[in-house]
Amino acid sequence: MILNTFEGCSSGSWKIEHLRPVTGESLPKAACLNILPGHNAGNSPGFVWSLRGVTSYVRYVHRDEREQLTPLQPPLGRPEATRAALIPIKKSETWWDLPQDDRRKIFEEQSRHIATGLKYLPAIARRLYQSRELGEPFDFLTWFEYAPADAAAFEDLVDALRRTKEWTYVTREIDIRLIRMPE
Amino acid sequence: MILNTFEGCSSGSWKIEHLRPVTGESLPKAACLNILPGHNAGNSPGFVWSLRGVTSYVRYVHRDEREQLTPLQPPLGRPEATRAALIPIKKSETWWDLPQDDRRKIFEEQSRHIATGLKYLPAIARRLYQSRELGEPFDFLTWFEYAPADAAAFEDLVDALRRTKEWTYVTREIDIRLIRMPE
Numbered sequence: 001m002i003l004n005t006f007e008g009c010s011s012g013s014w015k016i017e018h019l020r021p022v023t024g025e026s027l028p029k030a031a032c033l034n035i036l037p038g039h040n041a042g043n044s045p046g047f048v049w050s051l052r053g054v055t056s057y058v059r060y061v062h063r064d065e066r067e068q069l070t071p072l073q074p075p076l077g078r079p080e081a082t083r084a085a086l087i088p089i090k091k092s093e094t095w096w097d098l099p100q101d102d103r104r105k106i107f108e109e110q111s112r113h114i115a116t117g118l119k120y121l122p123a124i125a126r127r128l129y130q131s132r133e134l135g136e137p138f139d140f141l142t143w144f145e146y147a148p149a150d151a152a153a154f155e156d157l158v159d160a161l162r163r164t165k166e167w168t169y170v171t172r173e174i175d176i177r178l179i180r181m182p183e
Numbered sequence: 184m185i186l187n188t189f190e191g192c193s194s195g196s197w198k199i200e201h202l203r204p205v206t207g208e209s210l211p212k213a214a215c216l217n218i219l220p221g222h223n224a225g226n227s228p229g230f231v232w233s234l235r236g237v238t239s240y241v242r243y244v245h246r247d248e249r250e251q252l253t254p255l256q257p258p259l260g261r262p263e264a265t266r267a268a269l270i271p272i273k274k275s276e277t278w279w280d281l282p283q284d285d286r287r288k289i290f291e292e293q294s295r296h297i298a299t300g301l302k303y304l305p306a307i308a309r310r311l312y313q314s315r316e317l318g319e320p321f322d323f324l325t326w327f328e329y330a331p332a333d334a335a336a337f338e339d340l341v342d343a344l345r346r347t348k349e350w351t352y353v354t355r356e357i358d359i360r361l362i363r364m365p366e
Binding site: 001003056057060062063065097099100104130132133134135 | 184186237239240241242243244245246248249279280282283284285287313315316317318
């Protein structure tokens with residue numbers, strides 16, 4: 001399990017290309033994003049906001065799906081993957097009150113969340129952080145990394161997901177696009 | 184969502200009748216247990232240890248099962264329910280690495296966790312707290328409340344669960360039995 005704090009700040013390892021509210025309230029503008037290990041608060045230069053999340057076990061992926069996903073999933077930190085997205089999402093209480101089988105059905109059988117993601121492998125690297133149990137303002141933070149040449153494919157992926165039934169349960173979503181700063 | 188801190192201490196709202204390690208390392212002995220709202224640390228008299236958990240959405244219960252459970256589930260705090268148990272549990276990384284369908288299969292189709300619990304309703308009130316994402320030493324804390332007359336039934340319930348395949352993934356478990364102190 002990896003707990004990270006994402007901080008919007010004035011200088012950091014990723015330049016914020018844009019920060020756009022997709023649904024609900026936005027976050028304050030910030031020039032850069034820093035990713036700090038553990039439970040940090042305001043340790044980046046020109047700190048503006050922070051979001052925390054922790055990696056955890058899969059909640060919907062079945063064995064046959066994982067067998068397809070795992071060999072194709074690229075690691076984070078590929079040198080060519082100089083573009084990233086941080087997409088914080090909150091879902092409604094109606095979603096969280098659904099039993100497990102109903103959530104799974106909407107997530108995959110109706111919305112094809114896993115199957116759609118699979119089409120963009122190995123171009124798009126992804127890491128999901130859980131935030132709901134941490135008392136954070138969002139339920140998840142998804143982190144994506146890709147090469148500039150795959151930027152259009154990434155747009156297709158997020159567009160496809162946002163048109164699903166699953167997304168009708170999203171009450172807040174922010175799309176933060178990032179460019180890696182030279183070391 | 185409810186975040187609580189359970190504190191082993193020298194005086195509190197529940198007397199610790201016994202604290203017994205079932206699997207793995209125990210916790211230090213304490214005379215009483217206090218349940219504090221939120222993220223507390225060491226605020227009880229004669230503080231010995233603390234465990235935190237947060238209520239969350241169901242991870243395995245299906246719609247048909249919930250329709251059976253919900254009308255039978257008693258609330259916490261019934262005047263006659265003067266006995267309680269706090270059972271902190273940690274499962275192995277092998278468990279957490281399993282895909283969702285495999286965990287569900289072991290949990291219910293093989294171990295009958297939900298069906299077994301159902302047999303003890305409405306006698307035994309239960310609340311599950313998630314702790315894994317909080318970086319706590321246990322993955323869950325389960326809190327049970329029952330009347331003294333149902334103490335034998337509660338023994339049957341925990342005995343039945345401990346003999347399941349699901350429990351072969353438990354790497355640490357402590358059984359803390361409690362008696363409510365007079366107000």
